[in-house]
Amino acid sequence: MEQDPVPVDLGRPAPDFELPNQFGEPIRLSSLRGSPVVLVFYPFAFSGVCTGELDELQAAGAEFSRSGARVLAVSCDSKYALRAYARDRGYSFDLLADFWPHGMVAGAYRAFDAGPGRPLRASFVIDAEGLIQAEVRSDPGTPRPVQAYLDALKEMV
Template structure:
């Protein structure tokens, strides 16, 4: 369960380690010191998810200039995510929350246990490992790219 937010709305991001599309382990706490955008998405190769991740690929360099590392997480296997990444040309990590199925998405309260898939929920985590912004949308509805841009701008502006 996600911890309750502090008075300023921040709360510690649940730590995790998941394999990326190449089987390499990625641990959130190892990325402390830089902002991280964790994007949960329901399914590789689905239309809305592909559209969302395609948009994120277009701003990857922009966010990278602000020091933001992007991680996209689904319950697909690393093998499916590798094929998906290669087919779509993604240059950021796709992480497999495959087994135990949805454990990380559940820790972020971003898992639909009835359907066995992550919800459309994204978490911008600051350099100290605190969740600063959350972007959510309903099933079949893409998250607006501008919401990410606004969150990154708010986080990285002096």
């Protein structure tokens, strides 16, 4: 399925949403204003490339904390699967369930592949005012570099 390479114009407001995290707690993007957010869409919990990417996010946690950024990882898995995934891998950031309506938030960012019903590998670095400042995408099976997020956060300072 052909995807638009630029889901939203950089510098424009990030589409707001509210999704449950792995504990069922609602996380609303607009309530996080005042600090940057790294929004990471990934296809599937427990899959190889996705696990590698999220492990790298966890390993870089101190660097994200230093920049004041909150990491939100979003898939279409249920909150129950995400809770097991976070527990199994030791993730300390929020895993958000874009489960129902299926992929609605990923769709708002043009980061949803309706064919297989999963998010694309698309990430957005959002500044403290809620504006999208950077986008990082990769092809299926290709991990996104964590350094791209860290570089985007440094540029926002």
